[in-house]
Amino acid sequence: MKIVVVGGSGLIGSNVVHRLRRDGHETVAASPGSGVNTITGEGLARALEGAQVVIDVANSPSFEDGAVLKFFETSSRNLLAAEAQAGVEHHLALSVVGTDRLSQSGYFRAKIAQEKLIQASRIPYTILRATQFFEFVGSIIEAASERDGIRLSPALIQPIAADDVAAALADLAVGTPLNGIVEIAGPDRFPLDELARKFLAARADSRQVIADVHARYFGSELNDRSLVAGDSPRIGPTRFQNWLSRTSQ
Template sequence: MKIVVIGGSGLIGSNIVSRLRLYGHETVAASPRTGVNTLTGEGLAEALAGAQVVVDVANSPSFEDRAVMEFFQTSGRNLLAAEAAAGVEHHVALSVVGPDRLPQSGYFRAKVAQEELIKASKIPYTILRSTQFFEFIEGIVNSGADGDTIRLSPALIQPIASDDVSAVLADLAVGAPVNGIVEVGGPDRFPLDELARKFLAAHHDKRQVIADVHARYFGDELNDRSLVAGDDAHIGPTRFLNWLSRTSA
C-alpha cells in the first residue's frame, strides 16, 4: 500500500513514516523540505500518484489567528482536491480534542474549519483528535508566565506522549475509514496547575504556580471537560511522570 504522510518531516510525521515503513508499506514523507507544499500545491500531484492513503499531520508555522486559519483552509482545500484527482481512498487527519469547546482560540477555530473541509469532501476519512502532547507542556506552562509567577487554570488536562499518538495514527492509516472522529488521550488526568508544578520541579525551575480559575488557556477559560478525551477514547500507555523522569534527567 502506498501511504503519503503530509508533514512527514515533523515530530509526528517522521515517527509515522518510520512505523509504516517498518510495516512494509511504501511510504512518502511529504513536506516542503521534500518538495511538497500544500499551500502552493507544489509537488502534490506527483507525491499522491498511486497513493491509497494520505495521513495529514502538517501544522501551521504561525499560530496567529488569521495565519493559522489561512493555513488549514488553504492547505486542506489543496490537499483534498489533489487527493480526489489521484483517487485516494482514505484521508487520515490529526486534530485536537475539543476544538469546539474553546471558541476564543484561533488555533482551535482553525482545526474546526479543517475538520469541516474533510467532512464535506467525498473522500472516506478518519479524524484523530488528540489531547495535548507531553512535548508541548513547557509551552503551555510558559503561556501563563508573568515574571516569576505562573497563573494557570486548575482544570483537568490529559496529556499524551507524541509517540503514542503516532502509533494510533499509523494503525488508523492501515485500517478502514471510520468516516468520523476517534479520540486519543494519555493515561492520567491532572489539574493543569499541578501538572505545571511537577514539570517545573523536574527541571529545577523555582517559579511559583498559582491556580486561577479565570486564567485563560490561549484565550479561553477552562473547565474540567475542555482538554480531556471522552470515555471511549484510545488511551496511550506512556505515563507523564515516567516520560518526565526520562526527559529531565
C-alpha cells in the same frame, strides 16, 4: 500500500513515517523541504500518484488568528482536491481534543474549519483528536508566564506522549476509514497547574505556578471538560511521570 504523510518531517510525522516504513509500507514524507507544499500545491500531484492513504499532520507556522485559519483552510482544500484527482481512498487527519469546546481560540476555530472541510469532501476519512502532548507542556508553561509567576487554570488536562499518538495514526492508516472522529488521550488526568508544577520540579525550575480559574489557555477559559477526552477514547500506555523521569535525566 503507498501512504503519504503530509508534515512528514515534524515531531509526529517523522515518527509515523518510521513506523510505516518499518512495517513495509511505501511511505512518502511530504513537506516543503521535500518539495511538497500544500499551500502552493507544488509537488502534490506527484507525491500523491498511486497513494491509497494520506495522513495529514501538518501544522501552521503561525498561531495568529488570521494566519492559522488561512493555513488550515488553504492546505486542506488543496490537499483534498489533489487526493480526489489521485483517487486516494482514505484521508486521515490529526486534530485536537477540545476543538469543538474552545472556539474562543483562533487556533481551535481553524481546526474546526479543517475538520468541516474533511467531512464535506467525498473522500473516506478518519479524524484522530489527540489531547495535548507531554512534549508541549513546556510551551504551555512559557505561554502562561507572567511577571509574578506562571498563571494556569486548575482545570483538568489528560496529556499524552507524542509517540503514542504516532502509534495510533500508523494503526488507523492501515485500517478501514471510520468516516468519523476518534479520540486518544493519556492514561492520567491532572489539574493543569499541578501538571506544570510536576514538570518544573523535575527540571529544578523554581518558578511559582499560580492557580487561576480565569487564566486563559491560548485565548480560552477552561473547565474540567475542555482538555480531557470524552467517552471511550483510545488510551495511550505511557504515563506522564515515566516520561518525565526519562526526559529529565
